[in-house]
Amino acid sequence: MQIDEYFDVVVVGAGPAGASASLFLSQNNVKHLLIDKETFPRDKICGDALSGKVFSHLKHVIPEIHHDFNLDNEHYTSSYGVRFVAPNGVNLDVPFSPGLTMADKSPGFISKRIYFDQYLFSKCKEHSSATIYENTLLQKIEKNDEGVYLTVIKNGEEKYIYTKLLISAEGERSPTARMVYDTVERDYNSFSAGIRAYYSGVTDFHQMNFIELHFIKDFLPGYFWIFPLPNGQANVGVGMLSKDVSEKKLNLKKLMEEIIQNHPEISKRFINAKLESKILGWGLPLGRNKKNISTDRIMLCGDAASLIDPFTGEGIGNAILSGRYAAQTAVLSLKHNNFSKTFLSQYDQIVYAKIGSELKLSSTLLSLCKYPMLFNFVVNKANKNKELSELISCMFADIGLRKKFSNPLFYLKILFS
Numbered sequence: 001m002q003i004d005e006y007f008d009v010v011v012v013g014a015g016p017a018g019a020s021a022s023l024f025l026s027q028n029n030v031k032h033l034l035i036d037k038e039t040f041p042r043d044k045i046c047g048d049a050l051s052g053k054v055f056s057h058l059k060h061v062i063p064e065i066h067h068d069f070n071l072d073n074e075h076y077t078s079s080y081g082v083r084f085v086a087p088n089g090v091n092l093d094v095p096f097s098p099g100l101t102m103a104d105k106s107p108g109f110i111s112k113r114i115y116f117d118q119y120l121f122s123k124c125k126e127h128s129s130a131t132i133y134e135n136t137l138l139q140k141i142e143k144n145d146e147g148v149y150l151t152v153i154k155n156g157e158e159k160y161i162y163t164k165l166l167i168s169a170e171g172e173r174s175p176t177a178r179m180v181y182d183t184v185e186r187d188y189n190s191f192s193a194g195i196r197a198y199y200s201g202v203t204d205f206h207q208m209n210f211i212e213l214h215f216i217k218d219f220l221p222g223y224f225w226i227f228p229l230p231n232g233q234a235n236v237g238v239g240m241l242s243k244d245v246s247e248k249k250l251n252l253k254k255l256m257e258e259i260i261q262n263h264p265e266i267s268k269r270f271i272n273a274k275l276e277s278k279i280l281g282w283g284l285p286l287g288r289n290k291k292n293i294s295t296d297r298i299m300l301c302g303d304a305a306s307l308i309d310p311f312t313g314e315g316i317g318n319a320i321l322s323g324r325y326a327a328q329t330a331v332l333s334l335k336h337n338n339f340s341k342t343f344l345s346q347y348d349q350i351v352y353a354k355i356g357s358e359l360k361l362s363s364t365l366l367s368l369c370k371y372p373m374l375f376n377f378v379v380n381k382a383n384k385n386k387e388l389s390e391l392i393s394c395m396f397a398d399i400g401l402r403k404k405f406s407n408p409l410f411y412l413k414i415l416f417s
C-alpha cells in the first residue's frame with residue numbers, strides 16, 4: 001500500500017471537537033496531523049451560543065481566551081443568562097448563576113461560528129506539534145492490525161496517510177462514525193433539525209444579553225430562538241426533533257418565517273428587521289442513547305459521537321470536552337502502545353462519566369416539553385417565587401439540582417409553595 005506520510009495521530013475535522021483535540025495533543029507534545037475539507041475561516045450553521053462549559057475546558061490550553069473575548073466586542077457578545085418564554089407568553093429570566101451583574105465576568109458568549117472556529121483554528125496553528133492541512137477531504141478509511149490508512153484529497157490531489165490512531169471529529173455527517181456505530185440507520189428520535197438565519201434590527205433584547213428560547217404553543221416540542229450578536233445582529237432559528245418534523249410533514253423554514261411575521265409578540269420585534277443571510281438548515285445528533293464512541297484505533301468526538309444536549313441543543317461544549325478526553329486517551333494509548341478497542345474504551349467511560357447523566361436528564365426534559373401546561377405552570381410559579389427562580393438558575397450549573405426537574409414530586413411541591 002502506498003504511504004505518502006505518517007503521523008502518530010491524525011485528527012479529522014477542525015471544528016470545536018477536532019481543534020480542541022489538537023490543542024490538547026499539542027499541550028502534551030504529541031506530533032499529529034489536523035485536516036479539514038474546508039479552508040478557514042469557514043461558516044458552520046449553528047445558534048452561535050457558547051456556554052460556560054466551553055471556557056472551563058479551553059482555559060487549560062488557551063488561558064487568555066476569556067480575556068480575548070471580553071476585549072473583542074466586534075466578534076463576541078457577553079451573555080449572562082437565558083430568557084425562557086412559556087407557551088402562554090410569560091417570560092422567565094434565568095441568569096446563568098444567581099445575582100450576576102454586568103460587572104461580573106460573563107459566563108457565556110455569543111459569536112458567529114465563522115469567528116469562533118477561526119479563533120480556535122488559529123490557536124492550533126501556533127503549535128509546532130501540529131501539522132495542519134486545510135482543503136483536505138478524508139475520502140476513504142482502511143484499517144488493519146498495523147494501523148489506519150487514510151485516502152485524502154489534498155488540494156485536489158489524492159494522498160495516502162498512515163496513522164496509529166484516528167480521532168474523528170467530522171461533525172454530523174462523519175464518514176468514520178459508520179465504522180464505529182453498530183448501525184448506520186439514523187434514529188430520528190435522537191436527531192433534531194435546525195434552521196438558522198442572521199438578522200439585523202431586531203429590537204427589545206434583555207439588557208444583559210440573555211439568549212432567548214421561545215416555546216410557542218403550536219410549535220411544540222420545538223423551539224424558536226433569538227440570540228443577540230455584536231453589531232446589532234441576531235442569530236434567529238428554530239429547532240425540532242426530526243421525528244416530529246417528518247411525522248407532521250413540517251417545513252421549518254416556512255414555520256420560522258410565519259412566526260416572525262405573525263406571532264403577536266415576536267413580530268413586533270421584527271418590524272424593522274432585515275434578513276442578512278440565507279436561511280440554512282443542518283442536523284443535530286443528540287446524545288439520547290449511549291453509544292460506543294471508540295473502537296480499535298478510532299475515537300469519535302463531538303457531533304460525530306452524537307453528544308449534543310437533547311434539551312438545550314448545545315453541542316459545542318461537549319464537542320470540546322470530548323476532544324480534550326480523546327487527546328488525553330491518545331497520549332496514554334501511545335505511551336502503552338495499545339490501540340485496542342478495550343484500551344480505548346476508557347475514552348467512552350470518561351466522556352459518559354462526565355456528561356452521561358446530564359444527557360439522560362436532558363432527554364427526559366425534552367420529552368416533558370410536549371406538555372405546554374407544565375411549562376406554563378413552572379414559569380408562572382417561578383415568576384412569583386424568588387426561591388424557585390434562583391433554584392432554576394442554579395440548575396444550569398448543578399446537575400444534581402437539575403434532576404429535580406424530572407421528579408414528579410418537584411411539581412407537587414411547587415404546586416403547594
Ligand SMILES: Cc1cc2nc3c(=O)[nH]c(=O)nc-3n(C[C@H](O)[C@H](O)[C@H](O)COP(=O)(O)OP(=O)(O)OC[C@H]3O[C@@H](n4cnc5c(N)ncnc54)[C@H](O)[C@@H]3O)c2cc1C
Pocket residue numbers: 012013014015016017018035036037038044045046047048049050051136137138139169170171172173174175193194195196237281282283284301302303304308313314315316317319
Ligand atoms: C441549527 C443549529 C444550531 C445550533 N446551536 C448551537 C448553539 O447555539 N450552541 C451550541 O453549543 N451548539 C449548537 N449547535 C450544535 C453545534 O453546532 C455542534 O454540536 C458543534 O458544531 C459540533 O462541533 P464538531 O467539531 O463536532 O463538528 P463541526 O463543528 O461540524 O466541525 C466538523 C468539521 O469537520 C470537517 N469535515 C467534515 N467532513 C470531513 C471530511 N470528510 N474530511 C475532512 N474534514 C471534514 C468540516 O468541514 C468541519 O469543519 C447547533 C447546531 C445546529 C445545526
